[in-house]
Structures are given as C-alpha cells and as structure tokens.
Amino acid sequence: MLTARFDPAAGELRLPAPAIEALGRVASPGAPQEPSREAAGGIGVLEELGVVEGGRVHPAVARVAAVIGAPLVRVAVRVGPPAAPFEARVWLDAGFAVCARPAGGGGGGGGGELHEMVVGPPSATPVVIAGLVDLGPRPRLGLVGGVVLPDLAVRALLGEVARGAPEDFVEAAGVPAVWRAPLVALAGHARRTWSASARWMVGEGRVARREVGVVDGGDEGLWRCQPVRVQDRRLARLRPVRSRDIWRELCALLPTGEKLAAAETDAA
Amino acid sequence: MVISSAGVVRSRLAGVEVGCPEGWGVAADVGIVGVELVRRGEEGVALASVRVTSEAVPAGLGLEGYAERQVGLLQEHAEALRVLDRESAVLGGAPAVRLLVAFRVGLAHLTGDQWWAVEGDRAVVVAAACASPHFPEHQPDFEAVARSVRLHPPC
Numbered sequence: 001m002l003t004a005r006f007d008p009a010a011g012e013l014r015l016p017a018p019a020i021e022a023l024g025r026v027a028s029p030g031a032p033q034e035p036s037r038e039a040a041g042g043i044g045v046l047e048e049l050g051v052v053e054g055g056r057v058h059p060a061v062a063r064v065a066a067v068i069g070a071p072l073v074r075v076a077v078r079v080g081p082p083a084a085p086f087e088a089r090v091w092l093d094a095g096f097a098v099c100a101r102p103a104g105g106g107g108g109g110g111g112g113e114l115h116e117m118v119v120g121p122p123s124a125t126p127v128v129i130a131g132l133v134d135l136g137p138r139p140r141l142g143l144v145g146g147v148v149l150p151d152l153a154v155r156a157l158l159g160e161v162a163r164g165a166p167e168d169f170v171e172a173a174g175v176p177a178v179w180r181a182p183l184v185a186l187a188g189h190a191r192r193t194w195s196a197s198a199r200w201m202v203g204e205g206r207v208a209r210r211e212v213g214v215v216d217g218g219d220e221g222l223w224r225c226q227p228v229r230v231q232d233r234r235l236a237r238l239r240p241v242r243s244r245d246i247w248r249e250l251c252a253l254l255p256t257g258e259k260l261a262a263a264e265t266d267a268a
Numbered sequence: 269m270v271i272s273s274a275g276v277v278r279s280r281l282a283g284v285e286v287g288c289p290e291g292w293g294v295a296a297d298v299g300i301v302g303v304e305l306v307r308r309g310e311e312g313v314a315l316a317s318v319r320v321t322s323e324a325v326p327a328g329l330g331l332e333g334y335a336e337r338q339v340g341l342l343q344e345h346a347e348a349l350r351v352l353d354r355e356s357a358v359l360g361g362a363p364a365v366r367l368l369v370a371f372r373v374g375l376a377h378l379t380g381d382q383w384w385a386v387e388g389d390r391a392v393v394v395a396a397a398c399a400s401p402h403f404p405e406h407q408p409d410f411e412a413v414a415r416s417v418r419l420h421p422p423c
Contacts, residue, residue: 120377121375121376121377122401123376123377123399123400123401124372124377126370126377126400126401127348127350127370127377127400130350130352130370131350135352136350136351136352136353137351137352137353137354137355140355242353242355243352243353243368244352244353244355244368247352247353247368247370247379247403248403248404248407251379251400251401251402251403251404252401252404254401256401256402
C-alpha cells in the first residue's frame with residue numbers, strides 16, 4: 001500500500017490532498033482566505049515528512065510550493081464514469097508546472113487519496129493531460145454535426161443514473177433517428193467521461209476559463225460534450241470528433257505569450 | 269532545389285514539389301532527399317518546420333508496412349512519444365497514413381503531424397513539428413503544405 005513520501009534525492013513527493021493545500025499555504029502566507037480545516041491538518045503530514053521544517057519549506061520543494069501557492073493558471077482534470085472517478089490538478093506559472101495526479105495510476109489504482117507530484121515546463125501540460133485521460137487514436141464515425149440531449153439522458157447513457165435500456169430513453173428523449181444507433185453503441189462501449197478546465201485571473205477580479213469535455217467511447221469514437229442551457233433546461237451537445245481535434249483543444253487550453261504574461265497571481 | 273516566384277519549392281532529386289505558405293521560408297535542401305520549410309519568429313527563432321522527403325522502400329512493403337516501420341522508428345528514437353491520432357489521408361494524390369504524435373526534445377514538448385505515402389518503390393514523408401502550445405496556430409499551415417505536395421519522377 002502506498003504511503004505519503006518525500007525523497008528529495010530521488011525527486012519523489014507523494015502527498016494527500018490536504019497536505020498539498022497546506023503546502024501552498026505555507027509558501028503563500030499572504031493568501032487572503034483562511035485555510036480549510038483539511039489544510040490545517042495537512043501541515044502535520046508535511047512536518048512529519050520533512051517537507052516543512054520550522055515553518056519553512058524544504059529547498060527541494062520550494063519552487064513546487066511557490067507555484068501551488070500562487071499560480072498564474074490552475075487546471076483541473078476530472079475523469080468520471082464509467083471509469084472509476086479521479087481528479088488531478090495542475091498549477092502553472094510562466095516557466096514551471098506542477099501536476100498532482102493520483103498515485104498508483106488513476107481511478108483508485110492503489111493510492112487512495114494520495115497524489116504524486118510531477119513537475120515540468122508549462123508546455124508539458126497538454127501531454128500530461130493526454131496521459132491522464134488516455135488520449136489516443138480512436139475510430140472515426142463519419143457522422144457530421146452533433147445531437148443535443150437532456151443532461152440527464154447523457155448521464156443515463158453513461159450509466160451514472162438508472163433509466164432503463166438506452167434504446168428506450170434515447171427514443172424518449174426525442175433523439176433524431178440517425179443518432180439513435182450511434183448513441184446506443186456509445187452507451188455500450190464508453191470508457192470514461194473526462195474534462196479539463198483551466199482558469200486564470202485577468203485583472204479586477206475577473207476570471208478567464210477554458211474547458212474541454214469529452215466522452216471517450218472507445219471503439220465508438222470520441223465525442224465532444226458541451227453543456228447547453230436553454231432557459232432553465234440543462235442540456236448537453238454531443239458531437240463526434242477526431243482525437244486530433246481534442247488534442248488541438250488541449251494545446252489551446254492554456255493562455256500563452258501576452259495573455260499568460262497579463263495573468264495575475266491567483267493565491268486563492 | 270528550385271524556388272518559383274509563386275512560392276512553389278521543388279526538389280528535383282527527391283521528385284517532390286511543395287507550396288510554401290505565407291510567412292514561411294525555405295530552410296535548406298534536406299541533403300538530397302527533399303525540402304524543409306520553416307516558420308520563424310522574432311530574431312529568426314524557428315517556431316515550426318515541415319520536412320518533405322522521399323526515400324526508396326523495399327518492394328512489397330506497401331503503405332501499411334511502411335507506416336508500421338515508421339511508427340517503430342519513432343518509438344525507438346523519439347523521447348516520451350505518445351501517439352495521439354492515426355487516420356487515412358491522401359498525399360500528392362496517393363493514399364497515405366497521417367499520424368499525430370507528441371514527443372519531447374530536451375525540455376521542449378512538441379507535436380508532430382506526419383503524412384506517409386508509398387508510390388511504387390518510394391515513400392514520401394511530410395513531417396511537421398512545433399511546440400505543442402502553438403500547434404493550433406500552425407496546424408493549418410501543416411495541412412496546406414501537405415495538400416500542396418506534388419510528386420514527380422525523381423531525377
């Protein structure tokens with residue numbers, strides 16, 4: 001069983017989520033909000049491992065802590081049903097990125113709530129996300145356009161909520177005939193849903209966001225999933241896409257150049 | 269290598285002809301095997317490149333066999349290679365395989381967009397690359413170069 005670990009010589013850092021939050025707090029004592037109860041508990045883990053001694057961050061982790069404490073951009077990657085759910089986070093500044101990903105692989109792969117910390121340049125972020133969500137070649141469906149469904153129907157397709165046989169609720173949702181068979185096939189083959197969202201401050205408290213949402217249908221291809229709101233109805237648009245389309249969106253997820261330079265520190 | 273006023277670059281030895289997108293330049297004749305186009309930024313820094321080359325292939329290898337061999341070579345030589353997409357395409361009027369990969373060179377994380385076609389006893393390769401965060405802006409030029417490829421008998 002994996003345990004929290006700090007080995008500066010080997011470059012290994014494995015922490016539970018509260019300790020990661022606490023690490024950012026220690027490095028950014030001017031953070032405006034009170035630390036959560038969990039973060040307050042996390043400081044004990046950091047001291048026990050020697051990550052923090054006498055209120056100071058170990059030099060080997062100083063850069064990691066500084067970026068977590070005051071990033072320019074925050075990225076959250078969420079993987080969900082049918083795969084076992086997990087979440088990973090990335091914090092970036094102009095020259096450094098830190099990723100906290102589930103230890104032992106995603107989806108409850110033995111690490112429990114532990115995260116291993118991985119560092120690299122910001123340009124590594126797209127491929128880090130691709131690794132977390134297993135982005136790779138998928139069949140192309142040859143369907144043009146997309147289909148709008150009630151959000152609940154999408155969740156039912158993916159087995160998140162019980163709604164009977166896919167054939168039945170797809171028809172009940174009023175899905176056009178051309179999309180019914182592909183959606184039923186998707187329900188039978190979907191591997192995971194996932195999203196990657198980035199946010200950064202653009203001045204005067206305004207937040208910029210970009211998000212990519214995907215249903216990975218395995219042999220039934222990749223489907224871009226975008227929320228749609230019509231009055232008070234929550235809908236989702238599903239559209240078959242190529243893996244390269246998703247890659248292009250991941251590459252464009254982060255601000256670059258002048259936009260990144262204009263971002264403000266987000267010491268939330 | 270011949271460069272026409274219309275921005276068409278031809279390598280007689282390789283038997284390939286490509287269009288040079290606006291804002292791009294010819295980097296060098298890639299030995300005697302093709303053409304390299306480069307998009308440069310401020311102070312001449314290379315931001316993206318496209319190499320168009322040709323090589324002889326063993327009889328009977330075919331497109332699928334050549335593609336498998338190329339993937340194997342990439343996996344052997346490229347650092348941290350991740351194959352992102354693979355699809356059928358057309359290159360210079362010939363059936364082709366198009367592969368999208370991510371890989372690392374030193375600290376740089378790059379995206380590679382490649383087309384491979386086999387015509388008779390030769391293969392033609394279009395190999396484009398740029399830093400991954402800039403792939404969305406360069407991809408249209410990569411595709412324009414691939415679309416512009418014309419094959420001629422090599423001299």
